[in-house]
């Protein structure tokens with residue numbers, strides 16, 4: 271069975287076609303600049319040369335149409351006809367409280383997806399545009415929605431309720447939702463596999479460290495707490511997002527700088543985090559180089575980032591009353607030996623002991639603790655597409 275996985279952003283679209291017999295990627299690609307001049311698709315069929323096809327794409331429907339044409343293209347494609355796509359799995363950022371697991375998309379589900387827009391006004395509309403376009407172009411192919419928030423719906427109220435007047439939860443559904451759920455779920459399941467243990471018996475802390483970063487407490491296979499909240503702004507210091515702040519800072523900045531609500535929102539989301547502290551870059555590669563060249567603010571930015579991750583790891587070990595595995599994933603978690611080492615340094619009291627030599631890897635699955643009586647430490651490259659394809663397969667073959 272072949273499953274097409276679609277992840278639609280506002281002006282971009284990532285896709286993968288996966289053959290679920292053996293879970294092999296038949297092809298994958300990225301459409302860029304949808305609705306902007308210079309749109310193109312970068313397509314890569316396994317075993318063939320990569321191609322870039324430039325074509326004017328006014329909207330997401332045009333983009334999906336081009337992807338489908340490319341998939342069946344005689345020269346660059348991976349399949350002969352659209353009939354060979356058995357189902358489509360769509361990534362959806364926010365499922366609110368309505369979806370605690372993936373669902374088959376029908377008209378009723380579409381209605382609820384539209385209702386979730388107000389919780390994620392930037393992310394959900396392009397996800398929905400992708401789904402609408404696919405439903406139009408492939409009306410008889412089953413579609414599944416897989417939510418970034420769903421994995422965290424197992425949190426208990428004491429972890430998801432904010433200390434605000436309770437009616438804000440009742441009226442506006444203001445609560446912690448958490449994000450990156452598909453990634454936290456995938457790497458925690460894989461960690462259990464690597465340990466050859468039943469995930470039900472394990473306490474795992476997963477660190478998804480990328481442009482956006484979050485930490486998750488996975489207890490017995492369920493998310494019991496996570497650092498992102500009502501939006502992906504809460505928690506760790508990130509590339510450009512502030513993460514946790516004293517909320518009183520916000521009206522104070524607005525008053526002092528005489529800026530509007532939209533401007534402060536932009537400041538917290540786009541100009542803060544390690545970019546804001548360093549004044550150099552949101553990219554950790556640039557910051558590590560700048561630090562090596564003696565830039566003090568680059569070092570400070572990395573120190574703040576590391577410090578936040580450590581605090582969350584410590585908090586989750588305390589609330590789970592123990593830790594069997596610490597997992598690093600996403601761009602920084604998979605690639606930065608320096609950040610992984612700094613996070614683990616000083617956590618020996620939690621029996622976290624990273625081995626310098628084993629830690630000297632990049633972008634591959636590995637165990638980083640040499641002494642097997644200590645807490646397992648893993649690098650596990652995330653694979654949200656595969657997780658989406660698995661959920662899709664599970665639902666459509668029922």
Ligand code: ADP
Nearest residue numbers: 479480481482552553554555600601602605606
């Ligand atoms: P996204 O949240 O956009 O999916 P990624 O998971 O791809 O982000 O992570 C992107 C980040 O990974 C970049 O900002 C960069 O800082 C970091 N990164 C990638 N490679 C390295 C590396 N070799 N060393 C340090 N950081 C890296």
